[in-house]
Amino acid sequence: MTPSVPSPLTGPLTAFEAQALSLDDARPHPPEDALAQLGCCAMTELLDLLADTALEDFQTTLAEALIGAFHSAAQRIEREADRARDDLARLVRDFDGSEVADTDLQDATRRTRAGDVAVQAVEMIRDAAAQAYGVATGEVWQPWRGNVRASRVTAAQIEAREAIRAMKARRQRAVDPGAVVVGFRAAPQADTALDAGRIFDALNWARQTWPDMALATTGARGGEKLAQKWARSHGVTTVLAKADFDRNGRAAPFRANDELLDLEPVCVLTLANSLDAARGGDLKPFGPALNLAQKASERGVRCVAVRLRA
Structure with a gap:
């Protein structure tokens, strides 16, 4: 039996x-x-020893090296704790109830928790040494590499490149449409009540087929505006691939189709002309909608044309 140690x-x-x-x-x-x-005394002893000696000119380098040593130690222990955490996750996943597996699981748990506490302890020593260095010299220590988490003594220090990567990842997550994208293109003249009813029917079918769908469209007037209204009322994410006429000129609607297909949709819906004979009978089919259907077929993407009820 392990003897208890009074705290x-x-x-x-x-x-x-x-x-x-x-x-x-x-x-x-x-x-x-x-x-x-310990951190304060180690730094104070170093600075006192170097003062008024030939090494005084190098005290900044030596002091920062001392703090950096504690910082590196904390990072090394943290990596070891992370490896123990990975082992723990694997053991939990593969746990078979045996005594050996239970012993390994307890050992990995113990190493993980001990590592986490050791990291905090070393960081306290490092932060106290950094604070003593700042008080004595007026300088602010910062790591040569890596980041420093905020503590009671020091503010957080983050490398710009890592901060930029984190910001980009966060923004990417915020605008990620998800795994299921449904593309849609429709003619500008497809904006009658009859068109709206069939567009909504097609989109409702798509949502029943892919409940977590996002709607990808160019946001053009007519049928695509109706699709956007449907998405808003049904809480469906809309991904806009706007036609950039300033950059691509007359090819802009077709370049927008390429962007839609680059989203790797599971299906595209197209309506190349109004279903209302009074509106669409005298107008040519909408070329970009036909183009999207053709390109989707060439890529093996399912394409469904919006039609009148049989």
């Missing part, structure tokens, strides 16, 4: 101290004050 801590526990005490380890963790004192 030297009194009063309410900090988050770190509570996490440390929850570990299955008879050995106590140093309290936060002791960790901070």
